[in-house]
Amino acid sequence: MASEWTDAEIRRVGYLVVDLIAKHLTDIRDQPVFSPVPREVAERFLSTPAPRTGESADEILSEFGAAIEPYPFGNGHPRFWGWVNSPPSVMGIFADALAAAMNPSCAGGNHAAIYVERQVIAWFRELLGFPTTAMGLLTSGGSMATLTALAVARHTKTGLDVRADGLRGAPNRFAFYASSQGHSCIRKAVELLGFGSGSMRTIGVDATYRMDVAALERALEDDRAAGVRPIAVSASMGTTNTGAIDDLDAVADVCSRHGVWFHVDAAYGGPAVLLPEYAAAARGLARADSAALDPHKWMFVPVEAGFVAVRDAEAMRSTFSLVPPYIRSAGSATGVYGLPWFSEYGFQQTRGFRALKVWMTMKHAGLDGIRDRVAENIALARYLAERVRATPQLELVAPPGLSVVCFCHRGGADLNRGLLERLQLSGDAFLTSTELDGRFVLRACIVNDRSTRNDVDRMIETVVRIGAELTSGTAGAFP
Ligand SMILES: Cc1ncc(COP(=O)(O)O)c(C=O)c1O
Structure with a gap:
């Protein structure tokens, strides 16, 4: 079968894709950091067999917009500090498309x-x-x-x-x-x-x-x-x-x-x-x-x-x-x-051709640009550590190293476990956890060039609020 991909059609669909990328990257700050895939959406993915006949590009992109884009891992968001996952550089996104075009x-x-x-x-x-x-x-x-x-x-x-x-x-x-x-x-x-x-x-x-x-x-x-x-x-x-x-x-x-x-x-x-x-x-x-x-x-x-x-x-x-x-x-x-x-x-x-996204990201940011982002993240982690020290309900558990801060609520391990899951599901900020010397702790790793001090302040407020709700028993049923 001959390709339906004329020059005009590649551009038309390509611009739709660019619109989706731009919307995703610019709207993300106002979206929940994380929201789990709803059951019916997940069920559809798990139960739909391979299509016998093809669908139009417009239908496929529309399904992307409805069922995929709204449920990201979270790491594009300025208040995502889980594991060690950064947001993507925009040049890297473009590079991936260009690399795939050359293939x-x-x-x-x-x-x-x-x-x-x-x-x-x-x-x-x-x-x-x-x-x-x-x-x-x-x-x-x-x-x-x-x-x-x-x-x-x-x-x-x-x-x-x-x-x-x-x-x-x-x-x-x-x-x-x-x-x-x-x-x-x-x-x-x-x-x-x-x-x-x-x-x-x-x-x-x-x-x-x-x-x-x-x-x-x-x-x-x-x-x-x-x-x-x-x-x-x-x-x-x-x-x-x-x-x-x-x-x-x-x-x-x-x-x-x-x-x-x-x-x-x-x-x-x-x-x-x-x-x-x-x-x-x-x-x-x-x-x-x-x-x-x-x-x-x-x-x-x-x-x-x-x-x-x-x-x-x-x-x-x-x-x-x-x-x-x-x-x-x-x-x-x-x-x-x-x-x-x-x-x-x-x-x-x-x-x-993964080199292209590395090459384009490095050329665009320059080593100085990467250095500045790394320095800003380290400074932000130190600010977060200061905020923890200054918050009576919280305890800094380890000295911040590079851009990682480990801390906990003083309410005990069970409270911290519940707090973390509620925080993640709140969509307001995303931390993960680890164990230090056998102790369950909350962990923020800031490898995120979109995060600001306001984001740190907001996460601290949310953690303190959830901690208070759990302590007073007003947190409501767990979702
Ligand atoms: C210090 C360190 N080493 C190795 C890895 C593994 O790297 P990857 O997940 O890219 O395989 C990680 C992942 O977070 C890491 O933090």
Whole structure:
């Protein structure tokens, strides 16, 4: 069937889409931060089979406007501070459409998308303080970046030919190290790489939730003495729980003394290297063997966009490279096949053009623009912490790290649980929770360039109001 998409029709529908985007982005402040998908809408999604015949673009867009756009995750809103999710940069939104229009595979080849990604890799390499000989790759996010990095660590540090033999014959002989505050993706990666969670060592933290580096060294020594081979340490530049930054320089020293792979999870906190205040962390980060940095967190690139950097480019390539005859024949930099393919440096073969949204977002904001947004978010988090300190019903539970603030209502764990869910369902502001030292706490992570002090004030007022209603029993039945 010939395409119905004439030039005029592409423009007509395209402008409708642009109208929807503009409406969504500009109306969002006046919409609830979050409202759950109504049952009947959800049921319709779950029960409607694939259409036998096509519908018109207008019908499809109208369904988008009625059943999809009104029920967002929430992270476009100025009072969304849940998990680590930013609003999208507008250039990133446009870039996604343009990337889809070109629809290349970024496995490799001699087309422009590859050079865009190469440029982005070079920018991030410099941001992280890695040498120009290092390699990197855009990934779906921090989890895939971590898996990729630890796969290279496994390839390099086990002393086995893992590609040929796997880990056969070597059960429980290896160990990985992260603090109790390390992200769950580290353990997931260790499990997926075949080591088992029994090879994860959880290192304790100090009062500010930074890895206890002396304890790390002891754990490495104990493992060595027991005949276990330490493979990699993952330290954090910005933990998810509290935004804590480990003493990366000290961890780097320990890793180099023990010949262990040094990975830094900078998925969230990485962009803070742009601020002079974090120069010490930047120096430690620059010593890593590998690092994860998520443009889809504090760089405002629409999801999905993660990045992994690996200092030893050849090790990365020999971890993943497998080039069957049907993929390509040998290339040259100026020919059809171009530079070594990205698919030789990671697991994916066909890869999307995610570099374009990173590239356009960075070009539009500039590093200075990103630095200013990060600085504003950190200042806003400190303001939030001050407001908590000044509010008698609330307690600041941890020192604010980067742009994370953990606090609670003084009414106890059950009250805080009820309060959080009511707050989320109120549509007024959106926080999430975590556990610190076994205690349930409310957590705000401000990676949001739309948030203002007024938004913080309003969230505090709502939290105090819901807390009072719950305390006095006037909160009403739970929805
Ligand atoms: C510190 C940190 N590391 C890793 C991740 C995992 O990243 P992703 O969700 O992009 O896979 C997160 C996610 O929030 C994170 O906060």
